[in-house]
Amino acid sequence: MPEADQAAALSATLRTVNEAACWVSEVAFERGVPREYELRKHTYAELKARGLGAQAAQHVIKKTRDAYTALKANIRAGNLGKPGSKRRVKAESKPVTFRPDAAQPxxxxxxxxxxxxxxxxxxxxxxxxxxxxxxxxxxxxxxxxxxxxxxxxxxxxxxxxxxxxxxDVPEAEPYEPDGFIGVDLGIVNIVTTSSGYRAAGRGLNRYRKRQLDLRRKLQAKGTKSAKRLLKQRSRKEARHAANVNHIVAKTIVTAAERTGSGIALEDLTGIRNRVRLRKNQRSSLHSWSFHQLAAFVEYKAKRAGVPLVYVDPAYTSRQCSECGHIDRRNRRSQATFACRACGFLAHADDNASRSIARKGAAVWTSGRESRVPATP
Structure with missing residues (x-):
């Protein structure tokens, strides 16, 4: 909450350090992105001449080098496409740039x-x-x-x-769980747990549709006031979805802590690449922030000492949680599960969450280490 003159100084500082970071990035790109120590030899004196303090200059060099490290990791993980793809070629063919208001450490x-x-x-x-x-x-x-x-x-x-x-918050010592709560992630229902908790996605999906329709109208209008309103509403949907995920994650972890249970989540790494959907369904899948929700559950569970494991999601929607029979025809509809072997009838998400809970107990018994899946 700076005063007017303080705000002006902070804004000018961010512009200066990010202009300097862009220059350092050009030097790094021309020299093949050398190590931080070598990059410092080529840029430190010039940064000092631009009015940056010693520590600020060091942080500018370090954040530039870290940006290239992150770029390399994204390329290696395939997040920018296959070799030769337009997006990957564009990223590799020019220096990393920094926004005027980008973060400064x-x-x-x-x-x-x-x-x-x-x-x-x-x-x-x-x-x-x-x-x-x-x-x-x-x-x-x-x-x-x-x-x-x-x-x-x-x-x-x-x-x-x-x-x-x-x-740096210390993690609580995890306890020995008395069973596991299976968490089935979805779009119609954000989560369904084997303990009976269900977070319906109807409200969030309607909210996202309203935001999408409003963005389309404003973009089609194209006036100065429409662009100003678009800027004001930027990131609003992401903040709303994050708030919903926080509430859902806290509810799951609190229930597990109260009952002395562990939490079993599906490892959905790469699901966006595996699943094939019709065009009108793609926006729903790509706005589905399941990785964020899993990360929220992960850190809240660690703080509370709640054991958490990730399980293979294969066949959880087709497998009967009572007899274990797997059949594609078991899934009668989006909401109905009817086992063709034992006749067990349940809501499809409830059945899946119970199957995930059983897998979680098996994973915990076998001693596999839990982990947060990589961003798909």
Whole structure:
């Protein structure tokens, strides 16, 4: 919550450091992206001449090198397409660039927190700014006091400044679970658990459809006011979906902790590449933030000491949770499961969640290590 003159200094600082990062990126690209130490030899003196402090210059070099490391990892993972694809060629053929308001890391020598006063002291290109006020919830302030460690990132979004602080929270010791709660992920129902909890996706899907229709109308209109409204509404859908995922994840972990159970999730890595859908169904699949939900459940479970495992999702929608019989015809419809071997009848998502719970118990018994699946 900076004053007007402080906000101007912070904004100017972000523009300066990100312009410098773009220049460092060009140098790195021309020299074949050398290691950080070698890149520092080619750029450090020029960064100092541009008015950056010693620590700020080091952070600019490091974040540029980290950006190329992330790019290389994405290429290796196939996230930018196959070799020769248009998207991959475009990414490999030019230097990485940084937005004028992109995040800038600060360490404890560039940024100090005064928790009691609710202020920070922060380096800028205009000098050190003191008594810059910040706002946070009481829970966030307690988290900062007890667990803040390492760097913090300064970010500007739509004229508002944020400090994203790293907090190192110790994990609770996991207990020996008394059974597992299976979690079936879906689109019609966001989650269905074997303990009886169901989070319907109807409201979220309707909200996404309204947002999509509104974006289409504004984009078709193309006026200055329409573009301004589009900018104001940017990221709104993502924030809403993240809030829903937080609520769902907290409900699942709380139920598991209360009953002394573990949590079994499906490993849906690469599902977007495996599944083939009609054109009118693709937007629903690609807006489905199942990886984010799994990550939320993962970190909340670790903090609470709840055991969590990932299981193979193969045949969970076709396998009977009572007798184990697998048959494609068991799935009578999207919502109905009727086993052709034993006659067991249930909601399809309830049956799948029970099958996942059984697989989770088997995985835990066999001692396989749980893990967060990679982003597809």
């Amino acid at each position: 600060y360490d404890d020598r560039c940024l100090s927190w005064q928790y009691g006063a609710g202020t920070v002291s922060i380096w800028t290109t205009a000098g050190r700014l003191k008594n810059v006020r910040f706002a946070s919830s009481q829970d966030a302030l307690r988290m900062l006091r007890e667990h803040r460690k390492g760097e913090s990132d300064l970010i500007e979004r739509d004229g508002v400044f944020y400090l994203v602080a790293v907090c």
